[in-house]
Amino acid sequence: MHADPKGVxxxxxxxxxxxxxxxxTLAAGARFSAGYPITPSTEVVERFASRIPTVxxxxxxxxDELAASIAIQGAVWGGAKAxxxxxxxxxxxxxxxxxxxxxxxxxxxxxxxxxGGPSTGLPTLPAQADMMQARWGSHGxxxxxxLCPNSPQECFDLTVTAFNLAEEFRVPVMMMxxxxxGHMTEKVVIPEAERIQVTPRRYTKRQPADFRLYEPLAxxxxxxxxxxxxxxxxxxxxxxxxRGYPSMNVETQDRHVRRLQDKLKPLANGRALSExxxxxxxxxxxxxxxxxxRVAQRALQLARQQGIRAGKFRLISAWPFPEARIAELAxxxxxxxxxxxxxxxxxxxxxRAAAGKAKVMPVTHAGGGVHPPETILNAIVEAxx
Amino acid sequence: MNETTLEVPYExxxxxxxxxxxxxxxxxxxxxxxxxxxxxxTVNCFTRALLDSxxxxxKVAIVSGIGxxxxxxxxxxLDSFHTTHGRxxxxxxxxxxxNPELQVVVYSGDGDLFAIGGNHFIHAAxxxxxxxxxxxxxxxxxxxxxxxxxxxPSHVISATSPYGVFEPAFNLVALAEAAGASYVARWTTxxxxxxxxxxxxxxxxxxxxxxEVLSPCPTLYxxxxxxxxxxxxxxxxxxxxxxxxxxxTSECAxxxxxxxxxxxxxxxxxxxxxxxxxxxxxxxxxxxYAEPEVVCGNC
Numbered sequence: 001m002h003a004d005p006k007g008v009x010x011x012x013x014x015x016x017x018x019x020x021x022x023x024x025t026l027a028a029g030a031r032f033s034a035g036y037p038i039t040p041s042t043e044v045v046e047r048f049a050s051r052i053p054t055v056x057x058x059x060x061x062x063x064d065e066l067a068a069s070i071a072i073q074g075a076v077w078g079g080a081k082a083x084x085x086x087x088x089x090x091x092x093x094x095x096x097x098x099x100x101x102x103x104x105x106x107x108x109x110x111x112x113x114x115x116g117g118p119s120t121g122l123p124t125l126p127a128q129a130d131m132m133q134a135r136w137g138s139h140g141x142x143x144x145x146x147l148c149p150n151s152p153q154e155c156f157d158l159t160v161t162a163f164n165l166a167e168e169f170r171v172p173v174m175m176m177x178x179x180x181x182g183h184m185t186e187k188v189v190i191p192e193a194e195r196i197q198v199t200p201r202r203y204t205k206r207q208p209a210d211f212r213l214y215e216p217l218a219x220x221x222x223x224x225x226x227x228x229x230x231x232x233x234x235x236x237x238x239x240x241x242x243r244g245y246p247s248m249n250v251e252t253q254d255r256h257v258r259r260l261q262d263k264l265k266p267l268a269n270g271r272a273l274s275e276x277x278x279x280x281x282x283x284x285x286x287x288x289x290x291x292x293x294r295v296a297q298r299a300l301q302l303a304r305q306q307g308i309r310a311g312k313f314r315l316i317s318a319w320p321f322p323e324a325r326i327a328e329l330a331x332x333x334x335x336x337x338x339x340x341x342x343x344x345x346x347x348x349x350x351x352r353a354a355a356g357k358a359k360v361m362p363v364t365h366a367g368g369g370v371h372p373p374e375t376i377l378n379a380i381v382e383a384x385x
Numbered sequence: 386m387n388e389t390t391l392e393v394p395y396e397x398x399x400x401x402x403x404x405x406x407x408x409x410x411x412x413x414x415x416x417x418x419x420x421x422x423x424x425x426x427t428v429n430c431f432t433r434a435l436l437d438s439x440x441x442x443x444k445v446a447i448v449s450g451i452g453x454x455x456x457x458x459x460x461x462x463l464d465s466f467h468t469t470h471g472r473x474x475x476x477x478x479x480x481x482x483x484n485p486e487l488q489v490v491v492y493s494g495d496g497d498l499f500a501i502g503g504n505h506f507i508h509a510a511x512x513x514x515x516x517x518x519x520x521x522x523x524x525x526x527x528x529x530x531x532x533x534x535x536x537x538p539s540h541v542i543s544a545t546s547p548y549g550v551f552e553p554a555f556n557l558v559a560l561a562e563a564a565g566a567s568y569v570a571r572w573t574t575x576x577x578x579x580x581x582x583x584x585x586x587x588x589x590x591x592x593x594x595x596x597e598v599l600s601p602c603p604t605l606y607x608x609x610x611x612x613x614x615x616x617x618x619x620x621x622x623x624x625x626x627x628x629x630x631x632x633x634t635s636e637c638a639x640x641x642x643x644x645x646x647x648x649x650x651x652x653x654x655x656x657x658x659x660x661x662x663x664x665x666x667x668x669x670x671x672x673x674y675a676e677p678e679v680v681c682g683n684c
Contacts, residue, residue: 006675031483031677032479032482034405034475034478034479034482053666053670053673053674053675054670054673054674055675056675056676056677056678058482058677060478060479060482062475062478062508063475063504063505063508064504066471066472066475067472067475067478067504067505067508070469070472070473070479071474071475071476071478071479072479073476073479073484074448074466074475074476074477074478074479074480074481074482074483075479075480075482075483076483077464077466077480078479078480078481078482078483078484078487079483079484080483080484082479096467096469097472100468100469145418163452212628226484227446227464227480227484228443228444228446228464228484228486228487229443230443231464232442232443232462232463232464232465233464233465233606234410234458234459234465234466235465235466235467236458236466236467237467237468237469238458238467245410245412245413245459246459246467258558276431356670382653
């Protein structure tokens, strides 16, 4: 399905990542947002609040992040595409409802413009330290999707992708920006509406009497309904059977919770989103994402100038982690270098996928700035020594 | 059924044991509530209100939080949502805003709505969000074993106040009025006719409406405080209640064994959320304003 032209600001723009992300939500068909102000993410909803009254939809500033992250889910079951936006401390508060969205298979998007933590941390400065929280932050087992743009253009493009994946897999999708990407201003090209693909909600074609709200289809994802259509359905955060009714037993728990993870398997491998360069002859591969991938680009250039066969693997979909790709590379390279604006998070996934077949070197940074390219270069040099 | 002379706009199955069965998910019976608990009584009143208000049941959604009353959504044969602890109101807010043609009822307990969810309650009332909030107040956290709630009266013994509660309790009706609710009433599970009528009234009224229903928890509250069983509590409600419509809510605080002021305290008209939104946007944006429909970008 094509985007609704009402929401698409076709043209060439000079936008920062937060504003481009907002345009992505509108192009994707989001007509509902609930938010709570927090630096450095607020520009996304500020723009949405300014744009939505002429497009047709709702922005509501809620009383806190708990409210924002559940209001969007009420809106989704009412029929809207919906999202919320936050940063570190707010992301922590939203964790319970991330779990609710995963458990109830409510398609929605959480935008997290990462800043330095823990706690109040560095409100105006970058970090990439919420990557594990995005994956594991709510209690229990479940699967989510997380995308990491590294430019304002990608903030637009991937936000559309985020909504599309949320609808296809019925999961919460996280847009993991960082303060640098959120606040950097660059050229953003927004195509015409008919050139933007959007995934419609997978509404059931079955009649109420034949419909079971959580009966998975062949792709392990159930079809959906919205309130007010006569289905008289029930949604609960309790473990539930195919009818959506609470079911407190080992078998239902096992079937349901495994499916919440398994349905995302296609994205872990074949459909993982990444950007690669010079992997054919690489002896060392830099795995990076977000703003760090742009710093790493310079380090890779310098390494090649020194004759080091360095390749690039940029994670665009960080979760599910593309472990098959990394495992394959591990069999033919000496080492992975993993720079991140944290003290080591995705590097653990790289190490797990590499399974000892290649050296894995973290390049850590506690946040508040970006790595000097030389730091990454030094790690590359060290890795091939 | 004999004394029901109302029009019944739905079909009662011939093998039905009770005329409210079409409103309930009978495939989920028996329910989890204890003998003597008042929640079922309130559900009965609610079904009667739905019937009397001639509501289109396909357009009524019910949202609950967590706790004993939180289970109401799961038994109602409506579009029903059992959300997270304390967050029924913000979920309902999103549901209503995205799909304004729905009649959205929030049905939850005192701990859920006024401790963990207290902030959401006052803000939804402030916005005059078009939600009908029914709070079954059993004066305790029942699902988790009878701990002290913000509604538990002084001197009551609870699982977490073994020597008696000393913190002052919330007066829910005063709180609701102060926060801006359009309609505020209190009944007990003894007042089934009045409660059903109040519920019917709020289903027909616009804006943020609040009904507090005092309800026994014989298993945890009455037993621990040697106040008898469910029937004894009905007798207490009958003897202690005084109907005072329009009473100042500040005079309606509850105590352990004192007078229970019941009635309709507030029934006022304040502009609702959509009214205010549309007025403001029309004033500032004029014809450029696109009034939100049933929100559905590309669904």
